[in-house]
Amino acid sequence: MTIADNLEHLHQQIHQACRRANRSDSEVALMAVSKVHPAEAILEAYAAGQRLFGENRVQEFQEKSQHLVTLNDAEFHLIGPLQSNKTTRAAELFHAIDAVDSLKIAQRLDAAAKALGKTLPILVEVKLSHEESKHGLAPEELPTLLAEIESLESVQTVGLMTVPPWSDDAEFARPYFRDLRKLRDQSLASFPKLTQLSMGMSNDFQVAIEEGSTCVRIGTSIFGKRIMASAG
Numbered sequence: 001m002t003i004a005d006n007l008e009h010l011h012q013q014i015h016q017a018c019r020r021a022n023r024s025d026s027e028v029a030l031m032a033v034s035k036v037h038p039a040e041a042i043l044e045a046y047a048a049g050q051r052l053f054g055e056n057r058v059q060e061f062q063e064k065s066q067h068l069v070t071l072n073d074a075e076f077h078l079i080g081p082l083q084s085n086k087t088t089r090a091a092e093l094f095h096a097i098d099a100v101d102s103l104k105i106a107q108r109l110d111a112a113a114k115a116l117g118k119t120l121p122i123l124v125e126v127k128l129s130h131e132e133s134k135h136g137l138a139p140e141e142l143p144t145l146l147a148e149i150e151s152l153e154s155v156q157t158v159g160l161m162t163v164p165p166w167s168d169d170a171e172f173a174r175p176y177f178r179d180l181r182k183l184r185d186q187s188l189a190s191f192p193k194l195t196q197l198s199m200g201m202s203n204d205f206q207v208a209i210e211e212g213s214t215c216v217r218i219g220t221s222i223f224g225k226r227i228m229a230s231a232g
């Protein structure tokens with residue numbers, strides 16, 4: 001199977017999940033998660049029509065991006081945790097930062113975006129499980145953080161993102177997806193731009209679509225298994 005075959009198969013699966021959920025295909029974006037894979041894999045996906053990509057490390061993407069300068073209409077999002085000393089570089093390299101979980105990071109991104117004369121869309125990552133290792137904001141802290149970010153001029157919160165605890169049973173993730181959607185729906189009254197829900201990966205994206213995902217982040221089912229371990 002080529003990357004193009006995998007993308008086509010995924011579009012069919014997304015279509016079917018949307019039908020089950022009574023949703024239109026256009027409500028669900030497919031993000032190709034290219035972390036650990038070389039720039040050639042991104043070029044191959046691009047040639048097959050893919051435009052939205054997710055990377056989880058600033059340094060890794062900076063190196064790859066040198067080979068991607070011709071992809072003018074591709075969009076790259078940072079979906080991994082961001083250290084404060086990499087915020088300036090991240091604001092330069094990425095079209096959106098999808099895993100913000102602190103005011104400090106949002107403020108630094110705001111300053112960096114302002115200096116670049118751009119507005120940077122961000123998603124707030126929420127941690128809905130009690131796992132020690134996961135990044136993300138506790139749900140009870142969300143209203144305060146959203147209000148604080150609202151006062152920043154050059155970042156705009158457009159949605160929420162989550163990574164449920166890993167399981168090979170997709171149904172295990174459903175309650176987490178449902179919780180994220182509830183948080184989004186509750187926040188919408190005060191923050192009308194907060195429309196996006198980034199949730200669902202290779203093993204559980206169909207369930208995520210049933211629960212309202214507007215962006216599924218797929219790596220393995222497009223690019224194959226990652227050989228190297230990837231941080232985050």
Ligand SMILES: *Cc1c(COP(=O)(O)O)cnc(C)c1O
Binds near residue numbers: 035056163202218232
């Ligand atoms: C790696 C990664 C993905 C993609 O995971 P797959 O299981 O390979 O589809 C999605 N989201 C985040 C945050 C990731 O780090």
